[in-house]
Amino acid sequence: MALTRGERAVAGVPSVASAPTAWETLGRRQAAELVVPGALIGLLGGTIAGALAVSGGLNPWLALVSAITLGVPLAVVGGIYEILLAKGRVPLGPLAPAAMVWIVGFPIARVLHALLVNVYASSEAAVPNGWAGFIVYNTLLSVPFAIGFWWLHENFAPRWWMHLEGRNPVAAEFLAVLVSGVRERRQRKAPDGRLRGLAGMQERRLRRRKKL
Numbered sequence: 001m002a003l004t005r006g007e008r009a010v011a012g013v014p015s016v017a018s019a020p021t022a023w024e025t026l027g028r029r030q031a032a033e034l035v036v037p038g039a040l041i042g043l044l045g046g047t048i049a050g051a052l053a054v055s056g057g058l059n060p061w062l063a064l065v066s067a068i069t070l071g072v073p074l075a076v077v078g079g080i081y082e083i084l085l086a087k088g089r090v091p092l093g094p095l096a097p098a099a100m101v102w103i104v105g106f107p108i109a110r111v112l113h114a115l116l117v118n119v120y121a122s123s124e125a126a127v128p129n130g131w132a133g134f135i136v137y138n139t140l141l142s143v144p145f146a147i148g149f150w151w152l153h154e155n156f157a158p159r160w161w162m163h164l165e166g167r168n169p170v171a172a173e174f175l176a177v178l179v180s181g182v183r184e185r186r187q188r189k190a191p192d193g194r195l196r197g198l199a200g201m202q203e204r205r206l207r208r209r210k211k212l
Helices: 005-011 028-055 060-087 095-121 131-164 169-186 197-211
Strands: none
Touching: 028 060, 028 131, 028 169, 060 095, 060 131, 095 131, 131 169
16 A cells, blocks of 8 residues: 555655756746746737837827737736746747647737727727627637747747856756757758857857866
8 A cells, every 4th residue: 555645754764855846946036037038029019019000090099008908918928938938838949839828828818908998998999890709810810929929939039048047047948958959850050060050159158168
């Protein structure tokens, strides 16, 4: 019969404690730093939407409210994606996990955005065709948005992690996964056998550290 943890302690059987993950060792500031890329991309999405609204003839004040009420929820979803990455709940690199996060998060962000815009405008201007069609449409729209988010994240988040790696173990872990993935799966090598781009920069930095 299997012993419970308390019974093991009484019987003198040592219990094996699980090692803390990199995320569990972070302080609040370190955790907040990791959220930055996803949150900024979300805010960028709201800013672009506001700029397009102004260019389409929308009242500048209403466009500003629209940009803020869309950008903030998108930033929250982007930050949640970063936390899921840091906790290991979703893998780093593939598009599908990011798409799954945004298929849920994007329609929610758009519903909040529409509600706040309607309150500000005192009308149903943000949802002219009803809520059912609005939610279905934005669920479909979440896929191209997820692709854009993923592309920006793949190209710019590693630069932020390189800035953090000396003081943030999760950022260092992300970069190690990135270098390993480029080496093993993408096989993007220069003629002399060295990795290209950001992965190459990171590999050279790791080599210099080992020499020290």
